[in-house]
Amino acid sequence: MQYGALVDMQAPAQSGVASRAARRDAWPLPALAAWGLGWALYAGLRACAAPDAAALAAGAASGVVLSVLGGTRSRRFIIALGFPMSLLATGGAAALPAWAWLLPLALLALAYPLNAWRDAPFFPTPARALDGLAALAPLPDGASVLDAGCGLGHGLDALRRAYPAARLRGTEWSWPLALMARWRAAPLAAEVRRGDMWADDWSQHALVYLFQRPESLPRAVAKARAELKPGCWLASLEFEAAELTPQAVLTCDDGRPVWLYRAPFASRNESAAAVPSSSRPRRR
Numbered sequence: 217m218q219y220g221a222l223v224d225m226q227a228p229a230q231s232g233v234a235s236r237a238a239r240r241d242a243w244p245l246p247a248l249a250a251w252g253l254g255w256a257l258y259a260g261l262r263a264c265a266a267p268d269a270a271a272l273a274a275g276a277a278s279g280v281v282l283s284v285l286g287g288t289r290s291r292r293f294i295i296a297l298g299f300p301m302s303l304l305a306t307g308g309a310a311a312l313p314a315w316a317w318l319l320p321l322a323l324l325a326l327a328y329p330l331n332a333w334r335d336a337p338f339f340p341t342p343a344r345a346l347d348g349l350a351a352l353a354p355l356p357d358g359a360s361v362l363d364a365g366c367g368l369g370h371g372l373d374a375l376r377r378a379y380p381a382a383r384l385r386g387t388e389w390s391w392p393l394a395l396m397a398r399w400r401a402a403p404l405a406a407e408v409r410r411g412d413m414w415a416d417d418w419s420q421h422a423l424v425y426l427f428q429r430p431e432s433l434p435r436a437v438a439k440a441r442a443e444l445k446p447g448c449w450l451a452s453l454e455f456e457a458a459e460l461t462p463q464a465v466l467t468c469d470d471g472r473p474v475w476l477y478r479a480p481f482a483s484r485n486e487s488a489a490a491v492p493s494s495s496r497p498r499r500r
């Protein structure tokens with residue numbers, strides 16, 4: 217097993233952890249900023265004689281977009297729902313028809329559909345997280361790489377940095393995220409499909425990249441075992457596939473591991489005897 221930069225990256229890892237902690241400490245600033253923007257849009261549009269429902273939709277949409285700044289699911293809901301809830305509480309839009317209040321919820325459901333919550337909420341791969349990936353998982357030029365659940369396309373950005381000559385594809389369940397990812401991915405020459413990543417055929421890809429919830433890993437492993445061709449890679453940011461032995465582990469600049477598994481996959485209990493436990497990275 218190869219470990220990428222596990223020792224050398226200790227200092228940047230600590231600063232990455234520190235910067236994540238600093239971002240957490242900035243709470244509730246993202247919420248206050250999002251609510252302020254929601255109110256500013258609402259008041260501005262009403263001042264321009266826009267219909268109340270359109271002003272509410274614009275304010276609520278800004279909250280949903282900015283909810284990506286919330287590091288946890290509950291914070292994302294607080295950011296997204298703060299403006300419409302405060303409008304409701306102040307009675308500021310008493311004239312609005314009842315259906316108009318469904319708009320913020322509909323926007324939220326579009327951005328975070330239920331099955332995407334089950335697999336992973338939106339949370340992007342940092343820009344430089346995959347630098348060094350190509351050294352551990354080398355691919356030929358033109359190899360196909362899939363970001364399964366590509367969100368807004370940040371993983372595609374990081375993959376493009378790692379594999380400048382790869383053919384990049386992303387699949388995203390949420391309509392608005394897929395639309396935005398397609399727009400962001402155009403300069404990267406990456407294709408984005410709106411759909412279910414579990415319905416994709418992984419046999420055409422040389423590497424499948426995942427940044428999902430730990431609970432999704434067993435399903436991904438089963439799919440990778442069934443579909444990835446020998447020599448192809450499954451890469452998972454942060455979350456380990458407990459049943460597999462990694463071929464290599466990259467440590468990102470923020471200290472998180474990228475677990476790399478190569479087909480045909482070795483089961484952990486098959487190879488546990490061959491790998492001393494003291495040389496394995498700590499499981500999360």
Ligand SMILES: C[S@@+](CC[C@H](N)C(=O)[O-])C[C@H]1O[C@@H](n2cnc3c(N)ncnc32)[C@H](O)[C@@H]1O
Nearest residue numbers: 332335339340341365366367370371389412413
């Ligand atoms: C943690 S985000 C990662 C986004 C991107 N891969 C990145 O690393 O920046 C996970 C994304 O997976 C999407 N997702 C979850 N389940 C999905 C599914 N079954 N099919 C397609 N996308 C899915 C979510 O909507 C979310 O945008």
